[in-house]
Amino acid sequence: MPRSPAPQRASRLCPPWASGYDGADTGARMTTSTNGDDQNPRYTEAEAAELLRATFPDIGSPALRFCGQGSDFCSYAVDEARILRIGVDDESALRLNWERQLLPILAQKLDIASPAFQHVGETPDGAPFVVYPMIQGEPFDDDIYDGLSSESRDLIAGQFAAYLRVLHGFPVDKAYEYGIRERRADDVCREFRDKAKGMIYPDLSPSELATCEGLFDRYFGEGYDAYTPALIHGDLQPRHVLFDRDRSRIEGIIDYSDIWVGDPDYDLHYLHRQYGDDLLDRLLPRYGHHAPDACRWKSGIFRLCRCMDEIVFGTEDERPDHVADGWRDLRELLAEASSHAA
Missing domain, CATH: 3.30.200.20 (Phosphorylase Kinase; domain 1)
Known part of the structure; x- marks a missing residue:
């Protein structure tokens, strides 16, 4: 099967945060790359x-x-x-x-x-x-979770918690030996903030701009950027979580090509974004999170960077549907953040 060399991976400020994301509540899709x-x-x-x-x-x-x-x-x-x-x-x-x-x-x-x-x-x-x-199973979409009984939701939360404890507890030094790289969430946030100043901020209203900058200021100024590095999956979207309807349990988790060493709260954000407060409230105590309120708040800053990724790289890749999705989700997020601060 002779063919030309594969194209180079697109350079992105936030590659792990953009890996095939399907926003449950917005329909937004985060592209992995032009490949x-x-x-x-x-x-x-x-x-x-x-x-x-x-x-x-x-x-x-x-x-x-x-x-x-994918990419x-x-x-x-x-x-x-x-x-x-x-x-x-x-x-x-x-x-x-x-x-x-x-x-x-x-x-x-x-x-x-x-x-x-x-x-x-x-x-x-x-x-x-x-x-x-x-691995037999179907993508664990949010509508499946919504249709589960409270008992089944507890089982799912327990499965996710046990899975993440093992993954996040894997020795980081060993991960480095395997060649797995670290991607610091705080560095990515800084880069997106800088990128947004030229490509996004000019189109925000004064109140939206103040809210957006306030989120970044709080993230960096109140210690939310501090974390103990852990091995994370990085792409826990529904098609990578395989569910068995007959047994009402998760059968498998696939696609580890985006694993990296970073903030473990990012994996929790992925699940929060997809399945909502109900799953996160059940999952965090089972996971044994030492700062659950901080985890919930950080989910918003990760979502903010996702919106910016959609706009910035949708613009650069000439994908207007991604740009429109990013703007819609960004304005929704900023409106929510502004109402909570009021």
């Missing part, structure tokens, strides 16, 4: 089938279903039993290496499944790929 394309996969179904036959001579004619393409991988379901993930950029091999070392260790400590690689290889053009058993 992400669910309509035009880098590797076609025919190419994926050819790769599988070359790797597994006895596979015959597998039934393939395209699962999507790092193009994925196919194989006979609804296995997953094929093929790297599409120059960091794919690095990210697979993180997963190969980390996931077997996590699997020993979790009752939530994670990908268990059966085969690791390279395509003829040098792209890394993996094959692993499919």
Whole structure:
């Protein structure tokens, strides 16, 4: 399958905060990069089938279903039993290496499944790929959570809490040895604040500008930017959390390609943003969070940076729908923050 080299990853101020986000209450979608394309996969179904036959001579004619393409991988379901993930950029091999070392260790400590690689290889053009058993389940959308009983919601909160305690408790030094990088939330906030001054602030009303700057001032001035670095998933959107309706439980969490060392409250923000106060209120005591009120407040600053990411990079990537979504969510957030401060 000869092809040209993969394009370079788009340079973004906030790559982990922009990883395939689907806003539950706004419909906003945070793009992972210009590589992400669910309509035009880098590797076609025919190419994926050819790769599988070359790797597994006895596979015959597998039934393939395209699962999507993000900034790092193009994925196919194989006979609804296995997953094929093929790297599409120059960091794919690095990210697979993180997963190969980390996931077997996590699997020993979790009752939530994670990908268990059966085969690791390279395509003829040098792209890394993996094959692993499919974890059965459906994306854990917010409407599923909303329809659960209180008892089932408690079970889900307990599962998330146990999962995050294990992940966030993983030795950071070991993560660094694997090549996993640190991305400081406070540095990202500073960069977005600076970027917004030229691209967003001129279009804010005086009251909106004051509210926005007030949020940043409070984040930096009242110690919310301080945290103990932890290993975090970084992309706990619904399609990466697989739910079993029959058992009313989470079966698996997938896609660890955006793991990094950073503020553990970011993972909690992801769940708060998707499933609301109800899940967070159940989760925080089970997780054993030492500063739950601070965690709740910080969710707003992370949301603020997401809005700015949508506007800034939607503008630079010429994606007007992303820009419109970002502005709508930003103005909604600033209105909420202003009313709470009144």
